[in-house]
Amino acid sequence: MISNEIKQKLIQIVGPENYDDSKAGRLAYSYDATPQFQSLPDAVIAPRNTKEVSEIVKICNEYRIPIVPRGSGTNLCAGTCPIEGGIVLIFKHMNKILEIDEENLTVTVQPGVITLDLIQAVEEKGLFYPPDPSSMKISTIGGNINENSGGLRGLKYGVTRDYVMGLEVVLANGDIIRTGGKLAKDVAGYDLTRLFVGSEGTLGIITEATLKLIPMPETKKTMLALYEDLEAAARSVSAIIANKIIPATLEFLDQPTLEVVEAYAQIGLPTDVKAVLLIEQDGPKEVVERDMKKMEQICREQQAISVQVARSEEEANALRTARRSALSALARLKPTTILEDATVPRSEIAKMVKAINEIAQKYNVKICTFGHAGDGNLHPTCPTDARDRDELERVEKAFEEIFAKAIELGGTITGEHGVGVMKAPYLEWKLGAEGIAAMKAIKQALDPNNIMNPGKVFAKSTRKRVVVTR
Numbered sequence: 001m002i003s004n005e006i007k008q009k010l011i012q013i014v015g016p017e018n019y020d021d022s023k024a025g026r027l028a029y030s031y032d033a034t035p036q037f038q039s040l041p042d043a044v045i046a047p048r049n050t051k052e053v054s055e056i057v058k059i060c061n062e063y064r065i066p067i068v069p070r071g072s073g074t075n076l077c078a079g080t081c082p083i084e085g086g087i088v089l090i091f092k093h094m095n096k097i098l099e100i101d102e103e104n105l106t107v108t109v110q111p112g113v114i115t116l117d118l119i120q121a122v123e124e125k126g127l128f129y130p131p132d133p134s135s136m137k138i139s140t141i142g143g144n145i146n147e148n149s150g151g152l153r154g155l156k157y158g159v160t161r162d163y164v165m166g167l168e169v170v171l172a173n174g175d176i177i178r179t180g181g182k183l184a185k186d187v188a189g190y191d192l193t194r195l196f197v198g199s200e201g202t203l204g205i206i207t208e209a210t211l212k213l214i215p216m217p218e219t220k221k222t223m224l225a226l227y228e229d230l231e232a233a234a235r236s237v238s239a240i241i242a243n244k245i246i247p248a249t250l251e252f253l254d255q256p257t258l259e260v261v262e263a264y265a266q267i268g269l270p271t272d273v274k275a276v277l278l279i280e281q282d283g284p285k286e287v288v289e290r291d292m293k294k295m296e297q298i299c300r301e302q303q304a305i306s307v308q309v310a311r312s313e314e315e316a317n318a319l320r321t322a323r324r325s326a327l328s329a330l331a332r333l334k335p336t337t338i339l340e341d342a343t344v345p346r347s348e349i350a351k352m353v354k355a356i357n358e359i360a361q362k363y364n365v366k367i368c369t370f371g372h373a374g375d376g377n378l379h380p381t382c383p384t385d386a387r388d389r390d391e392l393e394r395v396e397k398a399f400e401e402i403f404a405k406a407i408e409l410g411g412t413i414t415g416e417h418g419v420g421v422m423k424a425p426y427l428e429w430k431l432g433a434e435g436i437a438a439m440k441a442i443k444q445a446l447d448p449n450n451i452m453n454p455g456k457v458f459a460k461s462t463r464k465r466v467v468v469t470r
């Protein structure tokens with residue numbers, strides 16, 4: 001609870017218009033994109049600058065008030081669900097692109113900038129910011145950095161981590177620090193930039209970021225390879241990489257996903273095949289032509305029944321947009337959509353896809369699978385109904401087995417969606433007790449009072465998905 005005295009102190013910092021403790025306001029920030037997690041915060045605060053963030057944090061640290069930094073709340077791990085109450089910090093005022101530096105190839109932004117706005121702003125100058133999560137129309141850069149988000153272009157260009165050069169961070173004691181910067185080379189001390197990337201708001205609040213840009217690729221081509229056999233599609237992924245081609249995009253959709261995506265996007269996707277691969281290459285024209293030809297040949301050798309090259313940029317864009325809409329399309333099927341993020345080495349994709357289907361059958365649940373096949377990052381997705389407790393229990397068991405299988409194949413419990421509350425019970429499977437202890441030591445050193453997004457990343461118990469209400 002926030003006492004009236006503390007409330008007045010916080011209002012003095014941000015002004016009454018930026019402090020909301022109405023029931024409606026708190027309700028709006030009590031949940032995020034993760035199904036089945038909800039908990040009311042005590043207040044929602046919208047600071048206007050770094051100094052205000054620092055002053056808010058100092059008060060919260062003094063009175064042990066939890067802080068949940070929040071971008072657009074699109075994370076899928078309950079990372080912004082205020083399970084221990086406290087304040088939700090939003091960045092609607094801190095949403096400016098501060099500088100595009102064409103000499104150093106960097107862009108400096110505030111955390112509330114929408115990812116697509118940034119991508120479009122730099123593209124107008126012939127520059128390229130590759131990380132493109134499917135949620136980019138609404139997600140923020142602050143959220144992308146804190147989840148280390150990936151996207152369709154991750155295979156060739158890497159993920160958010162690979163583009164974060166410097167940060168301004170407000171620490172849990174209110175101190176403001178700067179890490180890294182515009183320098184291509186800088187080894188002065190520990191690499192704190194990397195530490196904060198993917199830290200899920202548990203170590204500090206990012207108030208500014210300097211990101212790397214690269215020149216726009218000269219050309220791009222897109223094609224769809226269709227398969228009658230899931231494993232043949234998965235084998236094609238491994239074969240393309242084994243032939244030393246790194247496509248810009250190598251995405252996988254299975255038949256059930258295709259069917260719902262086509263019903264949603266209506267662009268003429270084939271729905272009678274077992275799987276498709278969406279493949280793209282970009283770069284110099286000759287390289288793109290050569291790679292596309294070679295990949296087409298590989299797909300055919302691996303029993304693709306058809307390979308179709310997009311005839312225009314409009315057609316290619318429609319395919320990309322359709323792929324990006326996979327989760328939204330699947331969400332129309334049933335009241336609850338549980339999307340997971342199991343990731344394996346690319347060479348194990350075929351085994352993982354097969355295992356997912358066997359597990360779905362074993363527990364009698366529907367699981368549609370799509371994902372960034374080139375990264376080994378699959379999104380098995382289950383349309384279900386949270387009111388059906390029996391089915392939900394089977395869904396839980398199925399996903400638990402999917403995570404265990406991913407680990408057995410040398411993979412991980414999450415490739416890009418983060419740990420949050422949802423994956424916390426499984427983190428030890430991946431890191432071991434020693435790994436968890438090392439991470440807890442970092443958390444303890446930077447946030448001894450545990451005010452920064454408490455209850456995330458580290459499991460309190462073996463509790464799994466639950467609705468937490470306060």
Ligand SMILES: Cc1cc2nc3c(=O)[nH]c(=O)nc-3n(C[C@H](O)[C@H](O)[C@H](O)COP(=O)(O)OP(=O)(O)OC[C@H]3O[C@@H](n4cnc5c(N)ncnc54)[C@H](O)[C@@H]3O)c2cc1C
Nearest residue numbers: 071072073074075079134135140142143144146150201206
């Ligand atoms: C339809 C859909 C498609 C998606 N596709 C992808 C995809 O392709 N790839 C992918 O990786 N993810 C994807 N996601 C997941 C999600 O969009 C990403 O994790 C995204 O980066 C979250 O951004 P956000 O602004 O919504 O952040 P939020 O969800 O608000 O926050 C995410 C985390 O960042 C922390 N945080 C936010 N801002 C700050 C800050 N300034 N300082 C400190 N901590 C902060 C929060 O506390 C939280 O832990 C998808 C989600 C949806 C709903």
